[in-house]
Amino acid sequence: MNKFAIGLLAYGAALGLAALPAAASAQNVEKIGTAGGRILSGAKVKASAETLYLSGNLASPATQGGSDYGDTKAQTVSTLNKIKGLLEAQGYKMADIVRMDAFLVAAPGMDGKMDFAGFNAGFAEFFGTSENPTTVTRTTMQVTALAAPQFLVELTVIAAK
Template identity: 45%
Template sequence: MVPVKKFALTLGAGLAALALPALAQAQVTKIKSNPAAFILDAADVKAGTDMIFVSGQLPSPIDPAKPMSEIKSIDDYGDSKVQTISVLGKIKKILEGRGYAMGDVVKMTLFIAADPKLGKIDFAGVNEGFKQFFGTAENPSTTARSAFQVANLVGPNFLIEIEAIAAKKE
C-alpha cells in the first residue's frame, strides 16, 4: 500500500510531466488565405503561449524637444502616415523592452479620427505607415487587425490610437 502523501507527490510529478509536452508545443499560427492581403484572416494562439497586451498608444510630437505648452496643431504631430509610424514605433519599443518583436504581434485595433485637412480619415496614409513595420525585410509577417473611425481621440491633434496584442512561444 502506498502512503497517501507519497501517492500525492508521485501523482503530482506525473501530471507535471504530462503538462511539459503541451508547454513545449505552445505556438502561434498566423492564418492568411490571400497571400496578397495586407492583414491576416486570424491568429491562432495555443495555450501555454506568452502574451502581452499593449494599451492604446498615441503619437509623439514630431519635435520631441518642443514643450507641450507650444504644441497647438496637428502639424506638430504630422499627418496620418507620420502619426501611425510614431505610434508603431512606440509599440515596437514597448514590445522589445519585454522581449517581443513586431513579428510577434497577432492583433491590432486601430482607432482613426478624421484629418480636418481632408474632412475624412486617411486610411491610405495609415496603411503606408503600417508598411514601415509589416511586410518588410525585418518583419515579413503581418497581423490580424480591426480599424474603427472615431469622432475624436483624447486630444484634438491625434489622428490615430493603436492597441496591440503580441504572442510568442514561452
Template identity: 50%
Template sequence: MRLFTGPRISALALAAAVAAAPFASAQAQVTKIQSNPQALILDAADVKAGTDIIFLSGQLASPVDPKKTFADVKSIDDLGDTKTQTISVLTKIKALLEARGYTMADLVKLTLFVAADPKLGHMDFAGANEGFKQFFKTADNPTTVARSTFQVAALAGPYFLIEIEGIAAKKK
C-alpha cells in the same frame, strides 16, 4: 480514512506524468492564418494555450519634434499627418515590445482607431496603411497581423489622428 477512491496510480505512471508536464508548454504555438499572401493583414491568428501574451494599451503619436512635450502641441502639424502619426505609434509599440523580449513579428492583433483629418474631411485610411507598411511585410518583418480599423469621432486630444492597441504572443 481513505480520501482517494479511484483507481490507484503507480509511482512510475505518476512520475511519467509529472515529467511530461513541462513539455506541454513547450508545444505552445502561434499560427498566423492568411488566405491571400499578398494581403496587408491576416485573416486570423490562432494562439494556443501556454503561450506568453502581452496586451498593449492604446498608444498615441509623439510630437514630430522630440524636444516638444504634449503641452507644446498646438496643431496637427506638431504631430504630423496620419501616416506620420502611425509610424510614431508603431515605433512606440516596437519599443514597448522589445523592452519585454517581444518583436513586431510577435504581434497577432492590432486595433486602429482613426479620427478624421481636418485637412481631408475624413479618416486617412491610406495614410494609416502607408505607415503600417513600414513595419509589416518588410525585409525586417515579413509577417503581418490580424487587424481592425475604426473611424472615431475624436481621440484623447484634438490633434491626434490615430491610436493603436495591440496583442502580441510568443512561445514561452
C-alpha cells in the same frame, strides 16, 4: 531565406493561404492569411503561448517638446515605433503582434473622413517588410475623437509567442 523556407512559402501561396509564423513563436502562434495580403484573416494562439497586451498608444511630437504630431502617416509611424520599443522592452518583436485595433479620427482636409491610405502607408513600413515579413489581424475604425484634438491615430496591440 533558405531553400526550405522558399519552398514552404511557395506551397502556401499555391494553396492561396500562407502561414506566416514568426520564428520565435512558430510553435505557439499560427498566422493565417492570403499570401502577400496586408492583414491576416486569422491567428491561432495556443494556450501555452505567452501573451502581452499593450494599452492604446498615441504618437509623440515630431520634435522634442513640440506640439506638431504630423499627419496620419507620421502619427502611425510614430505610434508603431513607440509600440516597437515597448515590445522590445518585454522581449517581444513586431513579428509577435497577432492583433491590432486602430482608431483614427477625421484627418484635416479629408472632408470628415479618416486618412485610411495614410494609415496603411505607415503600417506598411512595419509589416510585410524584409525586416518583418509577417502581418497582423486588424480592425481599423473611424472614431469621433481621441484623447486630445492633435491626435489622429491610437493603436492597441496584442502580441503572443
